[in-house]
Amino acid sequence: MAEWQSTVTPTALARLLGTTPTTTPRPAYQRLATQIRTLVSQGRLPVGARLPAERELALALALSRTTVATAYETLRADGYLRSRRGSGSWTALPEGSRPPSDALHPVPPDESGRTLDLGVAALPAPQPYLGQAASRALEQLPAYAAGHGHFPTGVPVLREAVARRFTERGLPTTPDQILITTGAMGALHLARQALLSRGDRVAVEAPSYAHTLQSLQQDGARLVPVPHTWPGGPTEQPCWDTAEWQRVLRGAAPRAAFVIPDFHNPTGALVDEEQRRALLAAARTAGTTVIVDETLAELDWDTDTMPRPTAALDRAAQVVTIGSAGKILWGGLRIGWLRAQPSLIRRLANDRAFTDLGTPVLDQLIAAELLTEHLPAVRAHQHHRLRSSAYALAAALRAQLPDWQFAFPAGGLCLWLSTGPHSGSALAKAGDRQGLRLAAGARFGIDGAFEHHLRLPLTVTPADAPTAIARLAAAGPTGEDTPPPAL
Amino acid sequence: MAEWQSTVTPTALARLLGTTPTTTPRPAYQRLATQIRTLVSQGRLPVGARLPAERELALALALSRTTVATAYETLRADGYLRSRRGSGSWTALPEGSRPPSDALHPVPPDESGRTLDLGVAALPAPQPYLGQAASRALEQLPAYAAGHGHFPTGVPVLREAVARRFTERGLPTTPDQILITTGAMGALHLARQALLSRGDRVAVEAPSYAHTLQSLQQDGARLVPVPHTWPGGPTEQPCWDTAEWQRVLRGAAPRAAFVIPDFHNPTGALVDEEQRRALLAAARTAGTTVIVDETLAELDWDTDTMPRPTAALDRAAQVVTIGSAGKILWGGLRIGWLRAQPSLIRRLANDRAFTDLGTPVLDQLIAAELLTEHLPAVRAHQHHRLRSSAYALAAALRAQLPDWQFAFPAGGLCLWLSTGPHSGSALAKAGDRQGLRLAAGARFGIDGAFEHHLRLPLTVTPADAPTAIARLAAAGPTGEDTPPPAL
Numbered sequence: 015m016a017e018w019q020s021t022v023t024p025t026a027l028a029r030l031l032g033t034t035p036t037t038t039p040r041p042a043y044q045r046l047a048t049q050i051r052t053l054v055s056q057g058r059l060p061v062g063a064r065l066p067a068e069r070e071l072a073l074a075l076a077l078s079r080t081t082v083a084t085a086y087e088t089l090r091a092d093g094y095l096r097s098r099r100g101s102g103s104w105t106a107l108p109e110g111s112r113p114p115s116d117a118l119h120p121v122p123p124d125e126s127g128r129t130l131d132l133g134v135a136a137l138p139a140p141q142p143y144l145g146q147a148a149s150r151a152l153e154q155l156p157a158y159a160a161g162h163g164h165f166p167t168g169v170p171v172l173r174e175a176v177a178r179r180f181t182e183r184g185l186p187t188t189p190d191q192i193l194i195t196t197g198a199m200g201a202l203h204l205a206r207q208a209l210l211s212r213g214d215r216v217a218v219e220a221p222s223y224a225h226t227l228q229s230l231q232q233d234g235a236r237l238v239p240v241p242h243t244w245p246g247g248p249t250e251q252p253c254w255d256t257a258e259w260q261r262v263l264r265g266a267a268p269r270a271a272f273v274i275p276d277f278h279n280p281t282g283a284l285v286d287e288e289q290r291r292a293l294l295a296a297a298r299t300a301g302t303t304v305i306v307d308e309t310l311a312e313l314d315w316d317t318d319t320m321p322r323p324t325a326a327l328d329r330a331a332q333v334v335t336i337g338s339a340g341k342i343l344w345g346g347l348r349i350g351w352l353r354a355q356p357s358l359i360r361r362l363a364n365d366r367a368f369t370d371l372g373t374p375v376l377d378q379l380i381a382a383e384l385l386t387e388h389l390p391a392v393r394a395h396q397h398h399r400l401r402s403s404a405y406a407l408a409a410a411l412r413a414q415l416p417d418w419q420f421a422f423p424a425g426g427l428c429l430w431l432s433t434g435p436h437s438g439s440a441l442a443k444a445g446d447r448q449g450l451r452l453a454a455g456a457r458f459g460i461d462g463a464f465e466h467h468l469r470l471p472l473t474v475t476p477a478d479a480p481t482a483i484a485r486l487a488a489a490g491p492t493g494e495d496t497p498p499p500a501l
Numbered sequence: 502m503a504e505w506q507s508t509v510t511p512t513a514l515a516r517l518l519g520t521t522p523t524t525t526p527r528p529a530y531q532r533l534a535t536q537i538r539t540l541v542s543q544g545r546l547p548v549g550a551r552l553p554a555e556r557e558l559a560l561a562l563a564l565s566r567t568t569v570a571t572a573y574e575t576l577r578a579d580g581y582l583r584s585r586r587g588s589g590s591w592t593a594l595p596e597g598s599r600p601p602s603d604a605l606h607p608v609p610p611d612e613s614g615r616t617l618d619l620g621v622a623a624l625p626a627p628q629p630y631l632g633q634a635a636s637r638a639l640e641q642l643p644a645y646a647a648g649h650g651h652f653p654t655g656v657p658v659l660r661e662a663v664a665r666r667f668t669e670r671g672l673p674t675t676p677d678q679i680l681i682t683t684g685a686m687g688a689l690h691l692a693r694q695a696l697l698s699r700g701d702r703v704a705v706e707a708p709s710y711a712h713t714l715q716s717l718q719q720d721g722a723r724l725v726p727v728p729h730t731w732p733g734g735p736t737e738q739p740c741w742d743t744a745e746w747q748r749v750l751r752g753a754a755p756r757a758a759f760v761i762p763d764f765h766n767p768t769g770a771l772v773d774e775e776q777r778r779a780l781l782a783a784a785r786t787a788g789t790t791v792i793v794d795e796t797l798a799e800l801d802w803d804t805d806t807m808p809r810p811t812a813a814l815d816r817a818a819q820v821v822t823i824g825s826a827g828k829i830l831w832g833g834l835r836i837g838w839l840r841a842q843p844s845l846i847r848r849l850a851n852d853r854a855f856t857d858l859g860t861p862v863l864d865q866l867i868a869a870e871l872l873t874e875h876l877p878a879v880r881a882h883q884h885h886r887l888r889s890s891a892y893a894l895a896a897a898l899r900a901q902l903p904d905w906q907f908a909f910p911a912g913g914l915c916l917w918l919s920t921g922p923h924s925g926s927a928l929a930k931a932g933d934r935q936g937l938r939l940a941a942g943a944r945f946g947i948d949g950a951f952e953h954h955l956r957l958p959l960t961v962t963p964a965d966a967p968t969a970i971a972r973l974a975a976a977g978p979t980g981e982d983t984p985p986p987a988l
Contacts, residue, residue: 098698139646148642148863152635159626162960163833196683196835196857203856211585229855346650346862348683368716369690370683370857374864375833376635473649 023461024066024074031075042077043084050085051094053462054105063105063231063461065095130482133451135279135427135471139344140395143388144380150387151379158375166363166372168194168351172382176337176351179385183311184322190356193363196373198309198338198350202226203369204362205334205352206233209303214269217262219254221430221458221467223279223307226272231460238266239460242281248419248432252283256292263293263300270303275324276311277426280458280469284424287321298330306335309350310426312342315397315404317424331355339381341427342396349373349381403472404429406479414480414487429470430455436490438468444489450482511553511561514948518562529564530571537572538581540949541592551718552582552590617969620938622766622914622958626831627882630875631867637874638866645862653850653859655681655838659869663824663838666872670798671809677843680850683860685796685825685837689713690856691849692821692839693720696790701756704749706741708917708945708954710766710794713759718947725753726947729768735906735919739770743779750780750787757790762811763798764913767945767956771911774808785817793822796837797913799829802884802891804911818842826868828914829883836860836868887914890959893966901967901974916957917942923977925955931976937969 031049040048050065065071068086072079086103089095097103158169167173173189180187195201210216212234218227220239230237240262242252254275263271273293275285297304306324314320325333339349352362366372384392407429408422419432433441438454445452455467474482518536527535537552552558555573559566573590576582584590645656654660660676667674682688697703699721705714707726717724727749729739741762750758760780762772784791793811801807812820826836839849853859871879894916895909906919920928925941932939942954961969 134649134651136649136651138648139650141643141646144646145639145643148639152632152639155635156628156632158833159628159631159831161625161833162621162623163626163831164621164623165833196861197859199854199856199858225854225858232855344646344650346645346648348857348859348861367686367712368719369686370835371686371712372684372835374683374835374861376863376867377861380863 024070027066027071027461028074043081043088046075046077046081046085047088047092047094050089050105051092054094065103065105067102129449129451130474130478130485131451132471132474132482133453135453135469135473136340136345137396137399137427137473139346140388140392143384143392143395144344147380147383147388148376150383151376154379155376158379163375164372165194165375165378166366167359168192168373169375169378169382172349172378172385175382175385176353179389180323180335180353183320183326185326185353187353188356191353191359193352193354193359194373194378195350195352195366196370197340197345197348198307198336199225199229200348200366200370200373201336201338201350201352202229202305202307204365205305205336206230206235208358208362208365209270209305209334210235211269215266217259217266217268217271217302219273219278220460221280221455221464222272223274224453224457226307227458227460230272237460238262238268239463242278242283244421249421251421251424252278252281254283254285254289254293256289259293260296263296263302267300268302270305271297272305272307273324274307274310275321276308277313277423279307279310279426280428280453280455280467281430282421282423282426282428284317284426285321287327290321290324291327294324294328294330294333298332302332304328304333306333308335309338310341311337312393313396313400313427314425315401325353334358339384343381343384343392347377347381349377400425400427400472402476403474403479406476407470407472407474407483410480410483414483427472429472431468431470433466433468433490435466437465439465441468441486441490445486448485448489450485450489452486511557514553514558515561530568530575533562533564533568533572534575534579534581537576537592538579541581552592554589616936616938617961617965617972618938619958619961619969620940622940622956622960623827623832624883624886624914624960626833627879630871630879630882631831634867634870634875635863637870638863641866642863645866650862651859652681652862652865653853654846655679655860656862656865656869659836659865659872662869662872663840666876667810667822667840670807670813672813672840674840675843678840678846680839680841680846681860681865682837682839682853683857684827684832684835685794685823686712686716687835687853687857687860688823688825688837688839689716689792689794691852692792692823693717693722695845695849695852696757696792696821697722698756702753704746704753704755704758704789706760706765707947708767708942708951709759710761711940711944713794714945714947717759724947725749725755726950729765729770731908736908738908738911739765739768741770741772741776741780743776746780747783750783750789754787755789757792758784759792759794760811761794761797762808763795764800764910766794766797766913767915767940767942767954768917769908769910769913769915771804771913772808774814777808777811778814781811781815781817781820785819789819791815791820793820795822796825797828798824799880800883800887800914801912802888812840821845826871830868830871830879834864834868836864887912887959889963890961890966891916893963894957894959894961894970897967897970901970914959916959918955918957920953920955920977922953924952926952928955928973928977932973935972935976937972937976939973 068079068082072082086095090097094106095103096106172194173192176192177187177189210233214235215238216230216235217238217240220241240258241255243255244250244252275290277284294304325335335353337351339347411418417434420429439456442452442454453469455464455469456462458464555566555569559569573582577584581593582590583593659681660679663679664674664676697720701722702725703717703722704725704727707728727745728742730742731737731739762777764771781791795810812822822840824838826834898905904921907916926943929939929941940956942951943949945951
C-alpha cells in the first residue's frame, strides 16, 4: 500500500531523478537543480508538489546538505520553487513562463488551428439546443434584471431542475439540498475550504483528476492514494480495490475521500453499486466524508444499466455530491452544483461571499432550460459524438499502435492508454512538436506515478482520429524513454 | 494610531462585552458565552473574527482561565466558535442558522416583498440596454459554442473592451494586462491567494468593504486599519489621512495595501491625485503592493472631474487594479476583472484552475457589448437613478432624522450615516422588525469599530426613500443604545 503522502518523498524524488539524464559534469548542485527543473517543465513533477526537506533529500541522494540547499536556492531564484517558512518548498513555474506542454489548460485560440488539442477533455456545445435554450432564457431575463442579480445559492429554477434530475436518476432530492456553483471546480473549491484543514488526510483514487489532486495538495492535504485495479487484465474495465479501500479507511481514517465512480477521469471506470455500498460502509465506520464527483455521470454512451448515484446508497448523510453542466451541456456555461444537507448548503452559500459571490444568472437560466426541455435530445447528441470518437480512436490505436493497451470504457470522456516502455511525459513533449497536444499520465498521479500512461480525450472527431494517432505514433519512441516501474 | 491587529484584542473584546447587557446572575462562564453569542448574532463581532487566547481574555476580564475556557467550549458546542490547533479560535455561526439580520447577503426572494432591502448595495440592470446587448451576444455565441468554452484569461473581445476603457479613463492598457474574473470578488480572491501569505500585514482603510475585511481575516492576514479623515467636519467629504498612511507604510511595511479611492465603500470618499501619488510613493519605499478596488469608479454621478485611475500614477508597476461590471452594468452578470503585469495575469490564470477554471462565455460577450456599444447611455441611466435616490434619501434624512450626520458624496453607491448615540447593530436588528434590512456600520470595521454608523445604499427608489427613513426612525432609539466611544 502506498504511504500516506501529500509530498514527494525523498525516495520518490530520487527515483524520478534517476530517470532524468544529465550530460555535463557541472557542479553537483547545478546538476540537481537542472534535473528538478526538467521534471517540472515536463510535468513529471506537478506544479505545487511539496519537495522533501533539504536534509532528507541530501540523505536519499548521498549528497551534502549544502549541495541540496544551493540547488533549492537556484531553483527559487529561477522561479521553479517557492518556499514558505514552516511550510517547506513547493514546485512552481516562473512568472511569465508557458505552462508545461502537457498542461490541461486550453490552447490559446491563435494556436489551435495548427494543433490537435487533446489536452482538454471537454466537448463543443450541443447545437441547436444551446442556442434555443439561450433564446428562451433571454425572454426570462427581464424579470431577473429588475433585481440586483445576486443569488448565493443559485437561481430557484435551476436548483429545482437539478434536484429533479437527481430524483429521476434514483436519488430523491429537494432544491434546498442544491447549491449552484461556478463550475464543478467552484463546488470542489467551496467543499475543500469548508470541510478540510491543512494537514488532513484525504483518500483519493490513483490515478485521479489532475486539478483535484493539485488543488488538494495546494491546500496542504495529505493525499492517500488508493489504486484502481484491472481484475480482467489491462484491456478490461478497471474498478475499485474494495479490500484496499477498506484497509485505507480503517488505517488512515482520512477526513475525506474523493472519488469519481461514474466514468472515472482518467480511467473511465464505472463502479457498481456493491462496491459503492462497501466504500460507504467503511467510510461511515471511519468517520470519513465522501466527496463524489459526478461530473461525467451523464456520459453513459455505451451502457443501459447505470448504477444509482452514490448518495442514493448513503444512509448516514456523509456524501457530498459534485455535479456539472460542463461535460454534458457545455463548459462555457461554467455551471456546476453541489448536493448536500441543507445546513451545509447554507453554510457554503455564506462562504462564497469571499470567492465569487454567486454564479451568473443568464447561464443558470440556460442550464435550467436545457435540463428541463432538451436533456434527452442533448444526451443523444453528445453520446453519439463521444461513441463515434471512441470507436474511431480505438480503431486507429489498434491499427497504428497495437502494443499500447487500453480498456474500452462504457462511457465518460477519455481513453486511458498504457504506453508500454515509453514515457508519457516525453511523448507529450514530442507530441507538441508533431502538432498534438497531450495530457501525460503523470499529471493524474502523485509522485511521478503513471509516467507510462497518456489520457486521450474523446474530443477528436472520427475524421481526425487517424491523424491524431499517426502524430502520436510519430512522437514516440523518443529516446527519453525509461523502463516501466517494477510491479 | 491603531495597533497592527487582525484579531480582536482582549481590550477590544472587554470593551464590547461591557456594552452587552446581562440580566440573570448565571454562572460566569455562561454569562460570558451568552454575551459573545449576542455580539456575533448582532454582527457586532464579525463572523470569522479571531478571539483572544483564553489566558489573555481571562486577564483582561479578571476571570479565571477555567471560566473563559468553559465559555469558549460552550460556544464551540453551540457552533458560535471554531478552533484549530495552533491557529486559535474564530467566531462562527451554527450550521443552519440564518446569517445575522444585518448580513450583506440578499434577502431570499420569498421574503423580499415584505422588506425594503438596504443590505445589498447593487442596482437593477439598465434596461433596455442589457436585453439589447444579450441579443447581440447570442448572435455571437455559435462561434464560441463550437469550442470547449474554456477561457482562463477571458474571452478576447472582453479583454480588449476592458483594456480600451482603462485607456479612455487615462490609463493606457493592453489586453494581456487584463484577466476576466467571476465578479470583483473572484479577482480579489485570486490576488489574495497569489500575493498574500498567512500572517502577512495588510493595510486597509477604516472603514472598508466588509467582505474584503472578512476574507482577508479568514486568510490569516494581520489587518492594519488606517482611518479616513473628515477634514471639513462630518458633513463634508472624507479623504485619506496621508500622514497616517505614510506612518503606517513606513512603520509596518505591510505586504499589501487594499484601498478604494474611487467612491469608497462605505464612506463615498473620492481621493484626489495628490493623495494617490503620496500613497504610491510611500508604498514604493515600503515594498508594499497596492491593491486598488475600482468597483465603483464608473459611478461618478455628481462630478465632472474624475481623477485618473490610481495605476496611471504608478511608475513602479506595484499596483494591482480590480474592477467590475457589477455596479455600473449588472451584478447578475458576475463579471469582474483584474489589471496587472502580463506575467502576473498568466500566473493567476493558472491558479484559477483550482477555483472556477474560468468565467462564463455568454456573460463576457454581453459585458463586452455593453462596454463597447452602450456605455455612455448606461452611465447616464445609472447615474440618473443613483442621483435621484441620493437626493431623496438625503432629503428624507434631513427631515426625519436631522441629528444623524452624513457627507453627501460625489458618486458611488451609498451614504455613510453617523447614528449619534444609537448602536448601528441594534438599529439594524430593530429595522428587521420594521421591514427594513440594513447593514450596520460595524460590518465595515474591525473589532467593533463604527458601531455608531449605518451604510445606506442608494438602491431605494425616490418614491420609497421617505418610507425607508420612516422605518429607520421607528427602529431607533432602541433601548440597546450605548454611548459613542470617546475620541
